[in-house]
Amino acid sequence: MATKEIPNLNTKTLFQQRWLAKRETRGYHGDDITERQFKNKYFTSKLPTVNAGSERLPHPPVQVLTYAAMERRLDFIVFRSNFCSSIYAARQLCVHGKVKVNGKKLAFPSHSVRDGDIISVDPQAVEMLKGEKGTELSFQPKPFSQPFLFVPEYLEVNYNTCETVFLRAPISRPGRSEIPSPFPPELHSLAHEHYTRNT
16 A cells, blocks of 8 residues: 555544644654644745646645645655655764765754755665665565655755755645645645644
């Protein structure tokens, strides 16, 4: 199973639907960040205006960008670039000084990068480069891993030099959103409504 299903919301009140949506999406997007930190630093009730798309390719609700500000975090970028297998491993690389931003070591996983910043990871710390040359490494996809098995369009990754360029903030386009998530846009909309009403 590569993507998660929406929890059954049919028997829930509107408040319960919003709260469940918030719980599910926050569990996937920065579960180690406290609610207070998220509301103060990453959440904004103002979202960009977008065109409605077309009948053939409708635009997803703009609320899919609820967690867009978190995609600028250093640990998120290292993880999204596939330099490690989890967000926790990415955080550990940052804390241990294996990650540089524009040539300077940064031990702060929560650092927010700017457009055009170059993030480099010590090649000796990248797990997939540790095997002996010519040996096959085992690969077993994790549940709900589909959103993380590709590099998002807002990152430009060079695996030869273990570097990533953060090009721009993620956006929402007709038919899809650039933010990797196993949840459908409707769940993000409910989560955004929850935060808008409770901040």
